[in-house]
Amino acid sequence: MEPKLAGFDLSIQGAHFKSKPKPIKVDRVAGTFGYLAIEHFTDLTVTDKTDVYSFGMVLLQVVCGGKYLMRSLEMESLEKPLEEKIDGIIEGSIAPECWQVFIDIIRKCVKYEAHERPTMGEVEVELEHALSLQEQADITNNINQQWVKLEADERPTMGEVKVELEHALSLQALADRVNTNCHYTLMSKTVIIPWRKESQDSE
Numbered sequence: 001m002e003p004k005l006a007g008f009d010l011s012i013q014g015a016h017f018k019s020k021p022k023p024i025k026v027d028r029v030a031g032t033f034g035y036l037a038i039e040h041f042t043d044l045t046v047t048d049k050t051d052v053y054s055f056g057m058v059l060l061q062v063v064c065g066g067k068y069l070m071r072s073l074e075m076e077s078l079e080k081p082l083e084e085k086i087d088g089i090i091e092g093s094i095a096p097e098c099w100q101v102f103i104d105i106i107r108k109c110v111k112y113e114a115h116e117r118p119t120m121g122e123v124e125v126e127l128e129h130a131l132s133l134q135e136q137a138d139i140t141n142n143i144n145q146q147w148v149k150l151e152a153d154e155r156p157t158m159g160e161v162k163v164e165l166e167h168a169l170s171l172q173a174l175a176d177r178v179n180t181n182c183h184y185t186l187m188s189k190t191v192i193i194p195w196r197k198e199s200q201d202s203e
Helices: 038-043 048-064 071-077 096-109 120-147 158-177
Strands: 182-186 189-193
Touching (some): 120 158
């Protein structure tokens, strides 16, 4: 099976968007129903935020586990408890805190008002945050599982534990850069280390 790129109806040759991109008028509505931003339907306008909306709808499909049906119904599903909104195929493989960040990204991307949507750069930062939370959860689970091995020869050495903990601390540094708290759960205890904002205060 080979992946293929398709659907370039909205590809436009022109100047790249600047720091303050201007809307581009197109001659007709083009694209896949359900993934097009409302402003494209109403006044045939395309901006950098149009792509953000479409990307948000793709992320929504990842959560719901199916093709687009109705935006209103799928957005309503995001209001359900976390365990009810995750696709059953991948349920249990993704950390709940990672999913929550992921869902928050979706809500921001599919805002009706284009100016309320984040930039793709901001989306990238949030996705990296979600990934760091997942990696942190994986490390925690791995450490906990190894520490409670019944067979002594199956347990890690203290040196290996040190390496894993240093990796967790590196994730803390990443959490600081994206301005969020970092939650560590080791040996059934959760410690919240707040991100440090001294660098911002000093600027």
